[in-house]
Amino acid sequence: MNKHAIQLTINGTQTKAEVEARLLLSDFLRHDLGLTGTHVGCEHGVCGACTILFDGDPVRSCLMFAVQADGHAIQTVEALGTPENLHPIQAAFHEAHGLQCGFCTPGFLMTLVPFLEQNPNPTEEEIRAAISGNLCRCTGYQHIVDAVKIAATNYTNDTN
Amino acid sequence: MKPAPFKYIAPSTLKEALDIMTRHGYDAKLLAGGQSLIPVMNFRLAQPAIIVDLNKVTELNQFRKTERGGLRIGPMVRHSQLEHSQTVAEFAPLVHETMPHIAHPQIRNRGTIGGSLAHADPAAELPVIMVALQARFRLQSADGERWVNAEDFYQALFTTALEPEEIIVEIAIPPMPRHAGYAFTEIARRHGDFAQVGAAALIKLDESGYCRQARLVFLNVGEIPMVADQAAALMIGQLPSSDLIAETAMNAAQNEIEPAGDIHATTDYKRHLAYVLGKRAIQQAAARAREARGL
Ligand SMILES: Cc1cc2nc3c(=O)[nH]c(=O)nc-3n(C[C@H](O)[C@H](O)[C@H](O)COP(=O)(O)OP(=O)(O)OC[C@H]3O[C@@H](n4cnc5c(N)ncnc54)[C@H](O)[C@@H]3O)c2cc1C
Ligand code: FES
Numbered sequence: 442m443n444k445h446a447i448q449l450t451i452n453g454t455q456t457k458a459e460v461e462a463r464l465l466l467s468d469f470l471r472h473d474l475g476l477t478g479t480h481v482g483c484e485h486g487v488c489g490a491c492t493i494l495f496d497g498d499p500v501r502s503c504l505m506f507a508v509q510a511d512g513h514a515i516q517t518v519e520a521l522g523t524p525e526n527l528h529p530i531q532a533a534f535h536e537a538h539g540l541q542c543g544f545c546t547p548g549f550l551m552t553l554v555p556f557l558e559q560n561p562n563p564t565e566e567e568i569r570a571a572i573s574g575n576l577c578r579c580t581g582y583q584h585i586v587d588a589v590k591i592a593a594t595n596y597t598n599d600t601n
Numbered sequence: 602m603k604p605a606p607f608k609y610i611a612p613s614t615l616k617e618a619l620d621i622m623t624r625h626g627y628d629a630k631l632l633a634g635g636q637s638l639i640p641v642m643n644f645r646l647a648q649p650a651i652i653v654d655l656n657k658v659t660e661l662n663q664f665r666k667t668e669r670g671g672l673r674i675g676p677m678v679r680h681s682q683l684e685h686s687q688t689v690a691e692f693a694p695l696v697h698e699t700m701p702h703i704a705h706p707q708i709r710n711r712g713t714i715g716g717s718l719a720h721a722d723p724a725a726e727l728p729v730i731m732v733a734l735q736a737r738f739r740l741q742s743a744d745g746e747r748w749v750n751a752e753d754f755y756q757a758l759f760t761t762a763l764e765p766e767e768i769i770v771e772i773a774i775p776p777m778p779r780h781a782g783y784a785f786t787e788i789a790r791r792h793g794d795f796a797q798v799g800a801a802a803l804i805k806l807d808e809s810g811y812c813r814q815a816r817l818v819f820l821n822v823g824e825i826p827m828v829a830d831q832a833a834a835l836m837i838g839q840l841p842s843s844d845l846i847a848e849t850a851m852n853a854a855q856n857e858i859e860p861a862g863d864i865h866a867t868t869d870y871k872r873h874l875a876y877v878l879g880k881r882a883i884q885q886a887a888a889r890a891r892e893a894r895g896l
């Protein structure tokens with residue numbers, strides 16, 4: 442099969458690769474690059490587990506081909522904090538029990554990072570609309586909403 | 602789930618894209634936002650031999666307001682661009698209000714207007730809105746171009762007037778009629794899901810509050826956007842009273858839709874929803890029309 446040479450920025454690092462056209466961006470991240478923080482739940486756009494930032498905007502990585510990322514910048518959950526130094530939104534999920542099994546968490550985090558940057562003081566309704574494209578089978582969402590509220594407070598305090 | 606192998610071409614001009622489509626027609630599929638096409642490729646329900654990616658054709662992702670207050674929209678304009686545009690909010694308020702109903706934020710960041718219109722899902726919002734607003738689409742092939750009315754574009758389930766080698770290159774929305782009110786409403790099991798039924802209405806009143814123009818179009822109660830012109834005609838020359846609005850919606854729901862039942866909603870339930878949503882849409886549109894007239 443014909444391969445395509447691509448060059449892209451992943452979590453701030455310039456990366457080159459050769460990919461088959463049909464390789465999904467989600468599989469490229471997980472299998473070729475070993476960035477397994479991006480989860481794959483449904484591969485048809487419904488669950489949101491595979492959400493990443495594409496030039497800063499949250500998108501489904503299961504609904505893009507890796508070859509389409511040529512020349513673009515991608516951020517995955519690995520770009521957030523480390524276990525010793527959590528990103529504020531990760532810290533808030535930890536504090537509010539915003540996760541149980543954690544399968545959905547990377548998708549929620551990558552959806553919420555740009556949301557809180559653009560909307561540092563969201564209402565509960567805005568929070569629920571922002572996460573409407575992410576499914577969680579464990580938490581019942583309430584703790585996730587609580588986590589976003591905590592993160593928003595921390596963000597606002599940080600910048601004041 | 603992996604798509605079947607295909608050849609990938611990413612032209613950077615419309616001319617190149619048109620040439621490729623002329624050469625390959627039936628074997629090639631245009632890739633816009635991929636939010637409908639890639640799921641069916643992942644399931645292998647579609648196995649196109651050639652994918653022609655329009656994402657580098659920057660001449661197709663622009664939109665502008667015309668001098669008369671209409672909009673000209675390139676097919677690669679993304680849902681989120683329309684959702685957040687001040688120009689769209691001001692000059693095409695019905696489009697603005699409808700955008701948040703389409704899928705989820707992450708899908709709207711990729712999905713395009715051209716892709717949604719060409720995909721022709723009976724449950725999609727934009728085809729209904731374009732039919733309600735009497736928009737026109739410019740279809741181009743290497744041989745030339747033609748304009749098609751939104752209402753004539755939709756022919757049957759997932760079937761449009763597009764020829765295999767044609768590309769939707771522009772969407773023209775006429776200026777909103779002066780003193781007109783508009784509304785869109787739908788019922789979905791969860792926000793962002795495809796709706797079970799939806800209704801769009803446009804109402805124009807004269808200076809005394811009598812109805813001059815009425816348009817009512819339904820979503821997901823037929824193979825294509827369902828236009829209820831006969832029912833809407835009941836309103837012309839009348840004051841839009843609650844009784845008249847209810848009668849119009851009832852008439853439309855009984856005579857001008859063809860809902861197919863599914864596991865979520867029976868045919869009767871969909872007719873009931875069409876009646877209720879049709880009524881709400883006309884009521885809101887009429888109230889806004891009265892406001893626009895200062896009545
Ligand atoms: C989970 C989920 C929920 C969704 N919910 C909704 C919803 O509630 N309402 C809704 O309306 N939509 C919904 N969608 C669909 C979404 O809006 C799609 O973005 C849209 O229908 C297709 O647009 P696209 O740009 O992604 O097109 P693509 O998937 O790239 O293409 C769709 C089709 O259009 C053709 N095409 C694309 N561009 C052109 C062109 N310029 N000229 C001719 N043909 C063209 C392609 O060849 C293909 O056949 C949902 C999608 C997902 C994954
Ligand atoms: S894996 Fe991409 S949305 Fe579910």
Ligand code: FES
Pocket residue numbers: 539540541542543544545546576577578579580
């Ligand atoms: S924490 Fe288990 S799916 Fe969300």
